[in-house]
Every structure is written in C-alpha cells, then in structure tokens.
Amino acid sequence: MVDPNSNSTHHGIAGNQRPCLQIPTWEYKGDSPNERQIHQHSNGLLVSSYFRKNYARYSCLEAAIWKKLSKLAWSSSPNGAYLKRRPDQFSKKLLGDGILVTDGQKWSKLRKIANHAFYAESLKGMVPAMITSVETMLERWRQHEEKEIEVNKESRLLTAEVISRTAFGSSYLEGEKIFAMLMEMGTIIARNRYKIRLPGIGKFLKLRDNLESDKIEQAIRESIIAMVNKREEKMMRGEENNYGSDFLGSLIKANHDPDEKNRISVDDMVDECKTFYLTGQETTNGLLAWSLLLLAVHTDWQEKARKEVFELFGQQNPNAEGIARLKIMSMILNETLRLYPPVINLLRRVEREVRLGKLIVPANAHVMLPLLALHHDPEIWAQDVDLFKPERFADGVAKATNNNIAGFILFGFGPQICVGLNFAANEAKIALSMILQRYRFTLSPNYVHSPIQILTICLKNGIPVVFNKL
Numbered sequence: 001m002v003d004p005n006s007n008s009t010h011h012g013i014a015g016n017q018r019p020c021l022q023i024p025t026w027e028y029k030g031d032s033p034n035e036r037q038i039h040q041h042s043n044g045l046l047v048s049s050y051f052r053k054n055y056a057r058y059s060c061l062e063a064a065i066w067k068k069l070s071k072l073a074w075s076s077s078p079n080g081a082y083l084k085r086r087p088d089q090f091s092k093k094l095l096g097d098g099i100l101v102t103d104g105q106k107w108s109k110l111r112k113i114a115n116h117a118f119y120a121e122s123l124k125g126m127v128p129a130m131i132t133s134v135e136t137m138l139e140r141w142r143q144h145e146e147k148e149i150e151v152n153k154e155s156r157l158l159t160a161e162v163i164s165r166t167a168f169g170s171s172y173l174e175g176e177k178i179f180a181m182l183m184e185m186g187t188i189i190a191r192n193r194y195k196i197r198l199p200g201i202g203k204f205l206k207l208r209d210n211l212e213s214d215k216i217e218q219a220i221r222e223s224i225i226a227m228v229n230k231r232e233e234k235m236m237r238g239e240e241n242n243y244g245s246d247f248l249g250s251l252i253k254a255n256h257d258p259d260e261k262n263r264i265s266v267d268d269m270v271d272e273c274k275t276f277y278l279t280g281q282e283t284t285n286g287l288l289a290w291s292l293l294l295l296a297v298h299t300d301w302q303e304k305a306r307k308e309v310f311e312l313f314g315q316q317n318p319n320a321e322g323i324a325r326l327k328i329m330s331m332i333l334n335e336t337l338r339l340y341p342p343v344i345n346l347l348r349r350v351e352r353e354v355r356l357g358k359l360i361v362p363a364n365a366h367v368m369l370p371l372l373a374l375h376h377d378p379e380i381w382a383q384d385v386d387l388f389k390p391e392r393f394a395d396g397v398a399k400a401t402n403n404n405i406a407g408f409i410l411f412g413f414g415p416q417i418c419v420g421l422n423f424a425a426n427e428a429k430i431a432l433s434m435i436l437q438r439y440r441f442t443l444s445p446n447y448v449h450s451p452i453q454i455l456t457i458c459l460k461n462g463i464p465v466v467f468n469k470l
C-alpha cells in the first residue's frame with residue numbers, strides 16, 4: 001500500500017506529471033455520520049471503517065475464505081444457493097420485492113424479462129438513444145469550453161437521461177422526480193444500513209426515518225403508476241400498436257399476460273421500475289465519473305484511448321461493431337472499476353452450512369463479501385495493486401488476476417450476476433469516445449479527493465475538469 005505521506009501517490013500521479021496533485025488512496029475523512037470513511041485495514045483489506053464499527057451482526061470474511069466460498073457460490077442456482085441476498089428493511093422499501101431482493105420462481109420470471117430487455121440485440125438498438133443523450137450533454141458543454149466542468153454532476157445527468165430514454169421511453173426530465181425520491185431514500189438507507197436495532201422495536205416505535213421512507217415509498221409508487229397509465233392510454237387511443245419494445249413495455253406486457261405463470265402484478269411492475277431507475281443510473285454514473293477523473297490525470301492513457309477511438313470511428317459517432325472492438329478503452333474501464341468499484345460489498349446469508357477445511361460457516365450466518373478488498377488484494381493481483389495500470393488487463397481478466405476469478409467480481413457472480421453489465425460498458429464507451437473525439441482534458445487544481453459510500457462509491461466534492469477543444 002502507498003504511504004499517503006510519501007511523494008508517490010495512489011494512482012502513480014507522482015512527481016513528473018502533476019507534482020502538486022496528490023490523490024491518496026481512500027484517505028478521505030467523511031465529515032458527517034452518513035459518510036463512510038474508507039481507509040486501509042491493518043491486515044491489508046480495504047473496508048469501510050463505518051461498517052467495521054457497526055458490523056456486530058455480520059462476519060467480515062477474510063479474502064482468503066471468501067475466495068473459497070465464492071467458488072461454491074458460482075456453481076449454485078438461486079434456488080439452491082449457498083449464499084442468499086440479505087436485504088434490510090430499508091432496501092426493501094427502495095427496491096420492494098423486485099429482482100434484486102426476491103428469490104426462486106419469482107426471480108426467474110423477473111430475470112427473464114430483464115434479460116430480454118438488455119440482451120445483445122436490444123443493446124444494439126439502444127446505441128442511437130445513448131448517442132443522442134451524449135450529444136445533448138456535449139451541447140451543454142459548449143458554453144463552458146476552456147473552463148471547468150463538474151463531470152460528476154454531468155455524468156449523473158447523462159446516466160439518468162440514458163436509462164430514462166432506453167428503458168422507459170422518456171427523458172430525464174420526466175423521470176426527474178423519481179430519481180430525486182430514490183436518491184433521498186438511498187440516503188436514508190445509507191444512514192441506517194448498519195445500525196443495530198432491537199428485534200421487534202419497529203412494531204412499537206416508528207422512527208423518523210421509517211416515517212419519512214414510508215412517505216417517499218408511496219410517492220414513488222404513485223409516480224411510476226402514472227407513467228405506466230400514460231403508456232397504456234397511448235395504446236388504447238391507438239397511438240401505439242403495442243406497449244413498446246423497451247423495458248417498461250415488456251413489464252406492462254407481462255402484467256397483461258394471459259398465462260398466470262408469466263404474469264406479474266402491478267406491485268412487481270413498480271418494484272422493477274424502481275430497481276432499474278436506480279441500478280441503471282447510480283452504478284454507471286460511478287464508472288463514467290471515475291474513468292473521466294483517471295483519464296484527466298493520466299493523460300498518456302487519454303492519448304492512447306483517443307488514438308484508438310479515431311482509428312475506429314474517425315470523426316463519426318460510435319457504432320455497435322466498433323464499440324465491441326475498443327480494446328484500450330476496455331482496459332481503462334476495467335482498471336477504473338478495479339480501483340473504484342461502484343459496489344464495494346455484498347451482504348449475504350449462508351443458506352446451508354459450508355465446510356472449508358477446518359472452517360465451518362454455519363447455515364444462516366450473515367457474511368459480507370468485501371469486493372473492494374478483493375479488487376485490491378496484493379495476493380491476487382500480480383503487482384502494484386494501488387496504481388492505475390490499465391496494461392494489467394492487456395491479456396484479459398484471467399491473466400490479470402492470476403486466474404483467480406473471485407478477484408474481480410464487480411458485477412457479482414453466478415446466476416444473479418448483474419443484468420446491466422453490457423449496458424453499462426456500452427454507455428461508458430460511447431460517452432468516453434464522443435468526449436475524446438472533441439476534447440483534451442485535465443483535472444483542475446481545485447479537485448479535492450473525497451470518495452464516500454452512499455449507495456455506491458461516489459465523490460462528495462465533485463470532479464472539476466478543464467476541457468480544451470481539439
């Protein structure tokens with residue numbers, strides 16, 4: 001690990017490039033109790049100190065044990081899984097009994113709908129909508145050329161716009177209220193996630209956060225139902241001949257399915273909309289914002305990525321075939337996700353007793369899977385785990401992790417692996433390509449490194465970047 005007081009810095013931004021800029025690893029000290037202060041664990045694992053203070057109910061597995069456990073989890077189906085998701089009461093309010101929470105047959109039904117909406121052919125069809133959203137953002141940037149732009153905020157707007165357009169057939173403005181309420185709920189969850197409560201206390205005492213989250217939950221539900229009604233009315237008036245080919249259309253179709261086996265309820269529809277508004281935006285926002293930050297600092301990699309983009313697309317907008325061939329950019333995105341994974345840990349309940357040599361993990365134990373720790377584990381990664389070195393991915397993930405697949409599970413694992421991983425990669429590649437085609441960019445000296453965990457790892461203080469027209 002890099003000593004934050006030494007001259008060399010976390011991402012190798014040392015000396016020769018920007019001598020005044022220091023980005024210490026995870027040394028930001030959050031200044032409110034809601035902020036997880038993330039720092040280095042003495043045994044080499046990186047964990048949230050807030051989590052450690054409050055983790056009485058969970059066992060934080062050592063990386064070595066988790067590596068073994070995850071091998072078992074890989075081969076299991078959601079019905080017979082060794083590890084089950086373990087949503088808390090607030091997460092349930094945020095995501096209902098949707099795909100990220102539920103299990104068994106219901107999960108299979110929901111996963112089928114999601115797979116269909118986000119499979120390879122559907123993703124190809126989304127490229128034009130993604131490009132239009134990036135063009136809208138770049139149009140806004142024209143007013144600020146040669147000045148600072150706060151790219152964290154821009155990335156947030158863009159990713160909200162993209163998921164609104166591609167999954168819900170609307171613009172960010174139409175979904176704005178839903179996004180804002182989901183974020184508010186997310187803040188309540190972050191505040192309460194690791195608090196210890198006496199069992200049953202909620203029955204007698206409604207805490208302020210419970211009341212507030214009840215209200216938000218109801219308001220989100222009403223907004224989503226209004227959106228569904230609008231789509232259904234369009235079809236009834238004959239303006240559309242089906243419910244639409246996007247994710248929302250698939251949900252409404254499943255709600256009207258004559259076969260009860262495939263039908264989903266109105267509540268399911270609401271839960272799926274909430275889940276995809278949130279997962280579709282929050283995580284990809286992190287990926288894009290962190291990669292812009294790292295490229296603004298590592299201008300040599302910025303040049304390499306730009307060269308690749310020009311070779312594939314020239315001055316034209318990206319296309320689906322070219323996106324799949326962006327090798328340098330894939331390396332940069334993998335390295336960004338390794339250093340700053342949007343999801344840093346997964347909570348799981350062990351369904352059946354697991355024996356690993358002398359270790360017995362009993363049934364019903366709650367475990368935390370420390371993704372961040374694994375992505376920084378010096379035993380897995382060949383070298384320089386703290387440095388920004390996209391070249392480690394030149395020969396693929398298996399080579400970079402010394403064939404230890406558990407070392408790089410930023411999208412989860414097994415049958416419940418992230419359904420939007422290719423969507424996120426496409427979106428980030430399109431946005432970065434279009435930015436690289438137009439601008440050279442550097443990090444502003446006003447940047448303050450402030451990683452915090454709310455729902456995902458994000459930055460408290462934003463990312464001011466200066467863009468110079470090519």
Ligand code: HEM
Pocket residue numbers: 099100111114118275276279280281283284287341342343346409410411412413414415416417418419420421423424
């Ligand atoms: C960089 C971007 C992203 C990251 C790092 C990420 C990460 C994850 C992780 C760690 C999981 C948990 C998997 C598990 O429990 O094993 C997950 C699940 C999920 N993600 Fe993502 N995600 C990203 C983008 C997206 C996007 C763009 C969408 C939607 C369009 C999405 C939708 C989902 C859904 C629906 C699940 C639940 C899957 C299931 O249970 O079957 N994610 N994601």
